[in-house]
Amino acid sequence: MSTPKNLLVELFVEELPPKALKKLGESFASTLAASLKASGLAAADAAVTPFASPRRLAVHVTGVAARAADKAVQQKLMPVAVALTADGQPTPALLKKLASVGADASVVPSLKRQPDGKAEALFLDSVVAGASLQEGLQKALDEALARLPIPKVMSYQLADGWTSVNFVRPAHGLVALHGADVVPVATLGLVAGRTTTGHRFEAANPTVTLRDADSYAEQMASEGAVIPGFDARRAEIVRQLAAAAARQGLKPIDDEALLDEVCALVERPNVLTCQFEPEFLEVPQECLILTMKANQKYFPLLDAQAKLTNKFLIVSNIRPEDPSAVIGGNERVVRPRLADAKFFFDQDRKKTLESRVAGLAKVVYHGKLGTQGERTERVRALTHLIVRQLGEHQPASVQSHDELQMLAHKADQAALLAKTDLLTDMVGEFPELQGIMGGYYARFEGLRDGVAIAIEDHYKPRFAGDALPRNHTGTVVALADKLETLVGLFGIGQLPTGDKDPFALRRHALGVIRILVEKNLPLDLPELLRSAAPVFGGLIEDPTPKLLPFFADRLAVSLREQGYSAQEVDAVLALAPTRLGEVPRRLAAVRAFAGLPEAASLAAANKRIGNILKKAEGEVEAKVDTALLQEAAEQALFEALGTVQPEADRLFEQGDHAGSLKALAALKAPVDAFFDDVMVNAEDAQLRANRLGLLKTLHEAMNRVADLSRLAA
Template identity: 70%
Template sequence: MATQNLLVELFVEELPPKALRKLGDAFAGVLFEQLKTQGLVTSESKLTSYASPRRLAAHVTAVASHGADKAVSQKLMPVSVGLDTAGNATPALLKKLQALGADASAVPGLKRAMDGKAEALFYDSNVKGATLAEGLQKALDESIAKLPIPKVMTYQLADGWSDVKFVRPAHSLIALHGGEVVPIEVLGLKAGNQTRGHRFEAAAETVVIRNADDYAATLEKDGSVIASFEARRAEIVRQLADAAAKVGGGAKAIEDEALLDEVTGLVERPNVLTCEFEKEFLEVPQECLILTMKANQKYFPLLDAAGKLTNKFLVVSNIRPDDASAVIGGNERVVRPRLADAKFFFDQDRKKTLESRVAGLSKVVYHNKLGTQGERVERVRAIAKAIAALLGDTQVAAQADRAAQLAKADLVTDMVGEFPELQGTMGRYYALNDGLALDVADAIEDHYKPRFAGDTLPRNPTGLVVAIADKLETLAGLFAVGQLPTGDKDPFALRRHALGIVRMLMEKDLSLSLGDLVAKALGLFPQAGAETAQQLSDFIYDRLAGSLREQGYSAQEVDAVLALRPQRLGDVAKRLAAVRAFAALPEAPALAAANKRIGNILKKADGTVDAHVSEVLLKEPAEQALYAAMKDVAPKAGKQFESGDHTGSLQTLAALRGPVDAFFDGVMVNAEETDLRLNRLGLLATLHQAMNRVADLSRLAT
C-alpha cells in the first residue's frame, strides 16, 4: 500500500515554558503509538516531534491512507448455548450474529474449539482497517487526553456557547497527508494547512504549509520560527558560546540545563545579546547575583576563566531588530533594581551577627509536632556533640557545636527570606563576616550537603559531623511522629536525607556505628516508640541497598552483605568486594549451599544452639576432620577479618569445602544420643559463625 508522510500541528497560545519539552514529546509520542496500534504506520516509520512556545506538532514518515484489514476470530458462546440438540442455531446465537452484522447463513461456517473445559463457537471475519481520517482522529483525541498538562484551562469557542478544556486556548489545526488535508476535528477546530508564525517577525500573517515535508523549512522561512525544540536549543547554545567568545578573557555562560530548557520554551526565534551591569554590584556574593539573574530574569550570567562572575550577562531575545540597543538597554534597566535589592539585603544583613539571630529561630515553626527551628537547633547540637565524641576529636566537637548553633541562623536574614535557595550559602558569608573560623563557616554552608544525587560532600570533618547530625535529626523526628514516606510521596525528602547519611558514612569511612547514631538521635524524641529504631534502621538500609544496586552490585551480593546489618557502613564496599571475589571461587557454590543447609538445621533445632564443641564427643572421622580443619582455618580467617582483609578472610574459609562436604556425607547431625546431637549442632553453629562474619553466604546459594 502506498504511503505518504503525515504532519499534525496544533497552534495555541503560549505554552508553559518549563513543561514545553515534556508536552511536545508526549503529544508526538502518543500520536505515533496510536497510529501504530491502528496499523497506519510501518516498522520503517519515523517520528519527529516539534514544540515551540505556540505550537505542538508531529511529523511521521510512511503513513498509510488506510489500515490493512485484519482477520479476527471472535468467541461467541458455548456450543451448548448456541446450538440446540438438533444442531440448529438458538435465538441467542442468531441475536449475537446479528449484532456482528451476520445472519443464519454464517452458522455452518462457525468453528468449534475448546475454551477451558467447555467447547465454544467462534466466528471468523475480516475487520476492515481504519481509514487515516478515522485513525488520526482517534490518535489525536488520545494524544490530547494524555498530555501531561500542568494546569487545565477552560475557554469558550467562537460560537459563544461551547467551551473546551486544554492547557491553553487553541487557534488552528493542521493535518496533512503528503499535500492533502486529512478531515479531522479537535478542540472545536477543523483541520487545514495554515498556521501562524512569529508574533512580530513573520514574513506573512498566515503561513501556508503545502506539504507535510515542508513544515519546518516553511515555518522558518515564512514564519521566522524554529519549530524544533532541539534545534532551537542547539541554536541558543551556539549563540551563547559565540557571544561569550566575543567578550573574551575566557568568558563562559553559566551552565544550567533547566534554565536552557526554560528559555528554549520561551522563544521562537532566539537572538542572544550581551548586556552588562555596574561593577559595584560584584561586591555582593556572586551566588546572589547569579540566582536573581537566572530565577527572575532568565538571563545567563557570564563567568570568567576562573569561574568568577563578571559584570556581563547574556539575554536570549525573541526578536532580531537591526538595532538591538533598545533591547539591550531595556534588559540592563530591568536587572539593575534586582541587583540593587540583592546589594541592599546583603548590606543590611551584615549589620547583625549570626549569633544575634539565633534567638529569632524560636519564633519560626519547624513542624507542628516537633516545635520551632530554635528547638531543632538544640537537638542538632546534641547529636553533633555525640557524633564528635564517638569520633574522639575534641576540636571537631567544639567547632561542630558552634556550627550547629549557627547553621540555621541565616533563615531569618533578608537575603534568604527573598532567596530561600541561598540558605547555608549566605550563612557561610555572614559567618566569615563575623570573623568565625573558616572550618565553622564552611560547615554552616555544607551541612545541607549532599543536597541531591551526585552532589559533593562536606569539605571538612566539622561539616560532616553537622551534616550527619542535621539529617539524623530530620529522620528521627519525622519517624518519631509517624511522618514516613509512602509510595512515591516523600514531602520531607527523607529518602534523600538517608542517602546523604549513607554516602557520608561510606565515602568518608567514618568509624561510627549506625545503630549508635540512630539510638542517640531518637533519644531526643519522647514520641519515638519501641519499634521506631527498627523502622528507621530498616529505612536507611533499604536506601543503601538501592544505592548499591544502582552502582552495579547484584541483588545477591547486596543481600548477602546487608543481611548482617553491618554497623560501620565504611566496611560495606570491602565486604561486597570480598563477596564478589569469593563467589568467583570454584568452592563458592558448594559452601554457599552448605551454609544455607546449616542455617536451616540450626533454625529447626530445639532452643538456642550453643556454639561450643567437645572434642571427646567427636566420634565420626568426618566430624573430627572438620573440627581439625576449623581449628586451623578459622583463626587465620578471623585475624584477616579483624585486620580488614575481608577478601582474604573469605578465601581462607574456602579451604573448608572438602571437610564440610565430607561431614554432610558421613555424619548424621540429629543423632539419637542427646550429647552427640548437641555437640554436632554446636560444631555447625561454630562453623556458621566463622563463615558468616563478612556476609551471609547462604544468600549466594542458587
C-alpha cells in the first residue's frame, strides 16, 4: 500500500454570505473529513484544518491513503433449513441469494453454519475491497456540499448554457490535491485541478498553481494575497485593530460578532484610521456606535473612560501605497449615517415622553393581550404590587413608609414612560436602542435621574451575563415588565416548545431569577405570580401551576452552569424554596455540609428515613411520647435531638444555613445506633407510631435547609 499523503480540497466560489461563512467553513471541513475517516481513507486522529474566506471553502486533512484497506465482512444468507436440502445440496433459494451477492454454487462448501437465535443460519465470509481515494473523496465532497448549512440556495446555469445547479453561490473552481497529485473528482459542473484564484486586485498572479496540499496557505498568502484561514485572518484583524488603536492612545469597541462578520468580508485585511466631525458626538454614543457597526461594519474607538471619540477604524480589503482615497471615501460614507442619527435625535426631543403615552394605545402588543398602552397599565399595577410586597417583608434596604411611597411613585412614573421610546424615530430606526433612548430623552426633559435610569434599565438583564438594573426603581420596573410578559403569555398558552421560544420567555424567566437572587429580594415567587394574574382582568387563566416548574427548571440549569453539582442543586430545589434570594446561601451550606466526615452517613440515613415514612400507613405526626421510648438507642436519639434541634433551628432562623447543617453532624452517632439497635416497625402499634414520630421529627429537623437525602450516593 502506498504511503499516506496530506489532502487539500478547495471550492472557489463567488462571495459567500458573511454572517454564515464561519459555519459554512467548519461544516465543509468537518463533514468531508468525517466521510474520509468513515471510509477508512483517513485515520480517526487525522488532523483537519478548515479554511474559509469570502470566496473559498477549503480543508486540509493529514495522512490520507490512496486506497482504503480491504475489509473482511461476514454476511448472513438465510436459515440452514431453507438454504439446504435434506442431503445438504443448495436449494434454488440459496443459489438465487448467492447470485444476488455476486457468488455462485462453488462457495457453498465454504459457507459457515452459526447459531442465529433458535436455529442455524448460513454465513458467507468475503473481503470487500477498500475504496479508492477518488471514489471516497467524491462521496465525501458530495456529502460535504449536501450538508452545508446554507441560509438560502440560489440557482444558476453552468457554462454549457443549459444545465442548472443549486448552490449557495456560483462556483468557479475546484482543487483536490493528494500530496502533489490531482484527484479528479467533480462537482457543480467543475473538475478538480491544481489552480485557484487569488485576491481580486492584489494577487501577484491572476491564478495560483498549487505545488502540493501542504503549500496551500503559504502560496495563497505569497502569490494570491489571501489569508485563507478564517481564524488566522481574524487574528490578523485583531492584531491590526489593537496596533492602530494604540497609535491613537485609544481602544477599539469589543464586538466578537462584528469581528466574525468583517473577517468574512475581506481576504487581505488592512486596518485604516478614519474620523468624523466632533459635533456628531453630541448624539448619544450608543446611536453612533450602532450605526457605524450595523450599517458600515466599522470599529468605533473609545477613550480610557470608554467614551466614544470621533475616530474609528475600518478594515479594508486592499493595501494601496496611498490609503488616503480609501480613508476619504469611508469618511464620506459614514457622514450621512451620522447625520441621520443626529436628525432623529433632534426631532425626537421636540416631543416629551409623556406626550407619547397616548400613542401606545395604537400599538398592538399581542392579539390576545391588547396594546402596548394596556400592557403599560399592567406593568404599572405590578410595580405597586411588588413595592407592597417588599414593604410587607420589610427588607433591610427599604425601611420607612415614606421611602416605600417614594419608590412606588418613581416606579409608577418609570413604568408609565418606559415603552414610549418605541414611538421615537431613533428606536424606529434602531430597535436595539429601546430603553436606552428612553433614558436619554428622560434626562433631557429633566426627569429625576433615578427615573431615567429605571427607564433605561427596565429591559435588563437583556442577555446572559448582562448587568442588572442599577437602582431600586429600575429593579422594580424590570421585574414587573418581565413578570407581565411571562404571566401574560403563559396565561394564554404561549409556552416555549423544544428549541422554539419566539417571545424569549426562557430569557425573561432567567432575568427574574437573577434579579431575585442577586438583589436578594425578600419576595415570595409563588405569591408574586398568583397575585399578578388578576392584573390581566380576566384575559388569562392563572398560569402559576405551569410557571413554577418552568422557573424551577431555568433555575436548576442556571445553577448547574455556575458550577454547582446536580446533587447540590437537587438537594436545595427539592424543597421548592419560594424566596430565591436564599438559594445561594442554601447551596453554600449544602456544599460545606457535604465536606463533613458525617455527611455521607447522615445523607444515607435521611434517605432511609424518607423511604420508611413513605411506606408508613396513614399520616405520621412529628411527635414523641417519652414514656414509650423503651430502647436505649431511641432514648439517646431523642435526647440528642432535643439538644441539637433547637441550636440548628436558631442558626437557621438567623440565616446561618451552613451553621444549621453543621450542627446536625452531632446526630451521626445516635442515628447510626438507632438503626443498629431499634426495630422501627414494631408489632406493637403504639411503639411503631412513636418510633415513626421520632423519625418524622428527625426528618423535619434535618431537611430545613435542603433535602439531604439527595446527597446520598
